[in-house]
Amino acid sequence: MTQGGIEVDLDVERFPVAGFGAAPLLVVDDLHTTFTTPRGPLRAVDGVSFSLGHNETLGIVGESGSGKTVLSRSIMSLLPRADVEQTGSVVFDGREMVGAPAKELRALWGAKIAMVFQDPMAALNPVVRIGRQITESLRLHLDLDRREATAQALSLLGQVGIASPEIRIRSYPHQLSGGMRQRVMIAIALACSPRLLLADEPTTGLDVTVQAQILDLLVEMQAERNMAVILVTHDLGVVATRADRIAVMYAGRIVEIAATERIFGDTAMPYTRALLESTPRISNASHTRLAAIDGRPPDLSVPITGCAFSERCPSATERCGIEAPPLTSARDDPTHLFACWNPLPGALRVRSASKGASS
Numbered sequence: 001m002t003q004g005g006i007e008v009d010l011d012v013e014r015f016p017v018a019g020f021g022a023a024p025l026l027v028v029d030d031l032h033t034t035f036t037t038p039r040g041p042l043r044a045v046d047g048v049s050f051s052l053g054h055n056e057t058l059g060i061v062g063e064s065g066s067g068k069t070v071l072s073r074s075i076m077s078l079l080p081r082a083d084v085e086q087t088g089s090v091v092f093d094g095r096e097m098v099g100a101p102a103k104e105l106r107a108l109w110g111a112k113i114a115m116v117f118q119d120p121m122a123a124l125n126p127v128v129r130i131g132r133q134i135t136e137s138l139r140l141h142l143d144l145d146r147r148e149a150t151a152q153a154l155s156l157l158g159q160v161g162i163a164s165p166e167i168r169i170r171s172y173p174h175q176l177s178g179g180m181r182q183r184v185m186i187a188i189a190l191a192c193s194p195r196l197l198l199a200d201e202p203t204t205g206l207d208v209t210v211q212a213q214i215l216d217l218l219v220e221m222q223a224e225r226n227m228a229v230i231l232v233t234h235d236l237g238v239v240a241t242r243a244d245r246i247a248v249m250y251a252g253r254i255v256e257i258a259a260t261e262r263i264f265g266d267t268a269m270p271y272t273r274a275l276l277e278s279t280p281r282i283s284n285a286s287h288t289r290l291a292a293i294d295g296r297p298p299d300l301s302v303p304i305t306g307c308a309f310s311e312r313c314p315s316a317t318e319r320c321g322i323e324a325p326p327l328t329s330a331r332d333d334p335t336h337l338f339a340c341w342n343p344l345p346g347a348l349r350v351r352s353a354s355k356g357a358s359s
Helices: 068-076 102-108 130-141 146-159 178-190 208-225 260-265 270-277
Strands: 026-037 040-052 057-061 084-092 113-116 196-200 228-233 245-250 253-259 328-330 333-338 349-352
Touching: 026 068, 040 068, 040 084, 040 253, 057 068, 068 084, 068 113, 068 196, 068 228, 113 178, 130 146, 130 178, 146 178, 178 208, 196 208, 208 228, 245 260, 245 270, 253 260, 253 270
Parallel strands: 057 228, 057 245, 113 196, 196 228
Antiparallel strands: 026 040, 026 084, 245 253, 253 333, 328 333, 328 349
């Protein structure tokens, strides 16, 4: 199939988007992002492939250092200009993002694809009032004059739940609470009604009540604007009720991807199970000791032989330390892919997915 003059492979085993239309909005194919460091090449994203349907929400989860944030920035081509190499393909709405000219990327950022960054205090300009930071993209992409852009900014602040927007629009970031700054970040990201929103740990540092409000706001805005969303988090509880599918990352790769209910109800990858077991539960008695995953994530600047999780996995065999497992589909669900030689009971492996499938 051809989109925008670019040939896009829509093999259902490689890029399943069941229930969200035949043609994906986003296709990431064998994406690699490697940083040059004094210790050698650091493979932060190591051959990731997946697709995203229109209006779909994909949760990307994993420990710190698993490559989640670098993956989201790689999708948008928001990478340093030096000491980084990116290969593979990111086709967004028929347009290739990898290697695209800076002018074309700037036309897409904010207008068609936007990001809510992890730390709003660092992402917002501390010496510019928030009103100007919102109106900047409105004037650039929608060609609004100052009065029209200000009116739209006030409306956006109201939509994201900020009281007294007429006052707050003249505030500086340091004059707002953490929750309000995150709402401003969402307002900026949604200003031009993008088709894809990437939210990178959007609730980090917020108390649980504000976290729930921010996540509910994202769901509400998605429904109103018919957006696709990629929600990046280390907390499986965040995506449990807010994502259609979940991709689990480890050592720069996707090691399991499936519908949310499948991830929670029929986990295949031992690492995914370990993440689930380390999640605090309300049903646990007070002072229950939290489960932890033994060992440490691998050093991504050192070439990995075999399965990257093998040294921490209780089910690992000799083969796991020698040969990297390919992504494989479950017998009863071709959209459930996992990379494991010894999957948990219930997820029977019958065939390897095509080369590059969400690896």
